[in-house]
Amino acid sequence: MSNPLLATQGLPAFSQIRPEQIEPAIDQLLQDNRDTVARILSSLSTPDWDSLVAPLEEMNDRLSKAWSPVSHMNGVVNSDALREAYNACLPKLSQYWTEMGQNQEMFQAFQQLADSEAFAQLDEAQQKVVNNTLRDFRLSGIALQGEDKQRYAELQQRLSELTTRFSENVMDASDDWQKSIQDEADLAGLPPMALAAAKQLAEMKGKQGWLVTLDFPSYIATITYADNRELRKEIYTAFATRASDQGPGKGQWDNTAVMEEILTLRQALARLLGFDNYSEYSLATKMAETPQQVTDFLHDLAEKSLPVARRDYQQLCDFAREQHGIEQLEAWDLAYYSEKLKQARYAISEEQIRPYFPLPKVLSGLFAVAGKLFGIEISEVDSFDSWHKDARLFEVSRKGERIARFYLDLYAREKKRGGAWMDDCRVRRRLDDGALQLPVAYLVCNFNSPVGDAPALLTHNEVTTLFHEFGHGLHHMLTQIEYADVSGINGVAWDAVELPSQFLENWCYEPEALGLISGHYETGEPLPQDLLDKLLAARNFQSGMMMVRQIEFSLFDFRLHQEFVPGQTDVQQLLNEVRDQVAVIKPPAFNRFQHSFSHIFAGGYAAGYYSYKWAEVLSSDAFSRFEEEGVFSPEAGQDFRSYILEMGGSREPMDLFIAFRGREPNVDALLRHCGITEENA
Structure with a gap:
């Protein structure tokens, strides 16, 4: 059969x-x-x-x-x-x-x-x-005997079910909430593109007026630009309480018990295998050797970043009070007044430059950047078997020979998981008959789809997201390894797997690359010099606040998996403790961020979210070589391809980094790129 x-x-x-x-x-x-x-x-x-x-x-x-x-x-x-x-x-x-x-x-x-x-x-x-x-x-418990072996199997099976349920609860809670708006005045402040998208969404649902949802493009536009403070509060509350015991859908898709059971079973699994806690178990496949190394790294970053983060936040509070009469900034005000401060300081906004980043131009520019750096060519495949009309297929070639393919699925829609990710469809390996199976990747984002006759227009943040996922894709597709278990991203230590993705983001800020990826969707005019200057000047806007936010998530994740005691640890209380240590912004009491923290409860980042920060150290230091030799240095590009992208998981990541950079990584380049310096504090 x-x-x-x-x-x-x-x-x-x-x-x-x-x-x-x-x-x-x-x-x-x-x-x-x-x-x-x-x-x-x-x-x-x-x-x-x-x-x-x-x-x-x-x-x-x-x-x-x-x-x-x-x-x-x-x-x-x-x-x-x-x-x-x-x-x-x-x-x-x-x-x-x-x-x-076993x-x-x-x-x-x-x-x-x-x-x-x-x-x-x-x-x-x-x-x-x-x-x-x-x-x-x-x-996997090969040394376990009898009941312990059976217990391991039960734990793994139940964890598989629970992590899937966590993800489903977030998706269902997100899809459930939507707000129909009949008076355009209620959406004052929203950019024309966001308004048109809300109008188009309502029409697709057979509704009058405009529709606001928790899909990220809709949420971020509303929370950032809507003048209506009550609307911002309403959508913030719905978003921050998804799949929890709070908010408009409280209790309906509540992940509280799911999280508790996941954490309990993970600790039981770690103990069964002889580890003190799940964080220790997690590090068995990572670059970091001990939990102390991870927490020391994060606390050191926090210590260096907090003065700049506090300055960022104080400036935002002062601006909101002095310029807009807001005495007390609330959580639903932060993005709104941050955007106004950014415009006041740099005379630039994401929406202002969106027309210069039409998706077709961004894609062709991204492919050109990858071509210059790594000697590859990318072309689209017109006819293929697909899962949705928005999906596209591309081929990657080198010197005229096809070496990989990848699917793109870039637009947000119902029944699609939120966020952005790369996954492998096929892995590069040598087959029994001697033929070479070429790698195939899935690249998925959740951008606004095209409105009317215009192409999809991306914010610069979305351009960066696309470059990030494509960096993961290159790691998978450019590998030269022919054994599946260490081909592409397979076998790569989890705290090194973000290196290529974060590395590629740097070209989103380089004038030479921006000339390739930008062009006004109506005129083709490249991003004007004055807007380019403002974009670069605003690169590190609130970088201190963003840094400590990521450190907060990382410490919460790592401590939670290190310290959790079933029936005793209060997840919210531990998160509050971490915030007291490293956060400059305290969310309202009803905020349930952890209930939709899919990276650690439904993805591969449990006791590993710190990987983003560690890989940022690697990627910033790797990019500093291009700053020294030229952003399109063929020698540096070839070395990055040879030592990092092509080697997959066939060697230890630290050895590969040293082979590329000539030394071990240090944190200085990251802090410099983020503008986190003593004088800035």
Whole structure:
């Protein structure tokens, strides 16, 4: 029987995937894999790469290619039937991976390979695969016996279900809230593009007037520009209380108990494996060696940033009071008056420069930047099997040879998970028949869709987001490694995985690159020099406040997973403690930020959110080489491609960074790029 999830060995056949087919197709694949494992182990005499590792890689890649489009569609075109099928498969996949991770015979075969003379004949990447696999066996409870082994399987299965429920609750709570507005005066202050988008959204829903929602483009436009303070308060309250016990939807999709159980089970999992807490367990696969290193790093950054952050906040309060008569800034006022202060100080706003960043120009410029830096060409594929009319497909080539492909899905819509992300669709690897499987990536954002005849117009922040995700994509697509487990972003320490993405953001501020990515959507006129000067001058506006906000999230996440005691730790109280230490802004008591903190409760950043700040140190220091040699230095670009992008997870990230930069990283470049200096404080 053919498997509908493997209809093509090239690209996924999204249109052929039916929710009712998913569970039986996954069941078939899991059984096939179990049979394959039994066959490999029964015929194994002396383990080597070809008899042990290669067939397991082939088997796992087959499963990955089947599950990838299902998981992707669940995030971007969610439906009740698809969600039900997806959730039905999660416990089966969790059980399968637990079985694989606790297969004693397989573990012993890998250990035998690692101890053999044949191991020395493997190349560096192959050795990394074997060593990583042995590490992962230990982290999967290979040493557990009897009831403990069963307990591990139960914990993993339940955590898989809970993290998915957390994400679903956030999506459902976000989709539920919307506000229909009949009087345009209530939306005074909103830029024309935001008004047109709200009008178009109402029309799509068959409503009169304008529609404001919690989709990020709608939310951020309203909270930043709406003169109506009550409207700002209303949408802030709805956004800040999603999936919680507070706000307009209180209790309906409440993640309180979900968070509590996730944290409880994570601590139990860590203890079962011999770690004191989940933060220690998390660091087993990261660059940082101890929890103390992480907290010291964050507190050091906070100490350097807080004086600048306090100055930023005081200036905002003074401005709101002196210029607008606001004696007490509320949470729903911060973005609004920050934007007014930015305009007053630099005579520039995101909306003012939006017309200069039409999506077609930004994309062509992004591809040109990547081409100059890394010697690649990118072209669009006109016809392909898609999940939505907004999705697009591109090919990446080098010297006329195709080396990768990627999908783009850039616009916000209902039943699509919020935020922006890159995920892998196919990984680069050498197949059994000698052919090379090329990498394929998904790149997803949530921008405003085009309004009327105009193309989608991006804010500079959105341009930066697109560059960020494309940096992740390049890490996946430009790899030269041919073993799946260390190809692309696979096997890369989590606190180094943000290096390429944050690195690429730097070109959004470089005049030479801005000339490529900007052009007025009506006239084609490049971003005028005066606006460019203002954009660059405003780059570090409130950078101190933004820095300590990220440190707040990072410390909260790390301490929560380090200190959590079931039934004793009050999550809100711990967050308040962190805010007392490092925050300059205290949200209102009803704020439930943690209830929609999907990065740590539904993503891969549990006890790892600090990775964003650590990778910023790496990316700023890496970019400083381009500042020294030229922002389009072919030598620096080739070295970054060779040492960082092409190597995947085949070597330790610190070794690769030193190979590129000539030394270990330091924090100075990050602080300089952010304008966090003693004189600025």
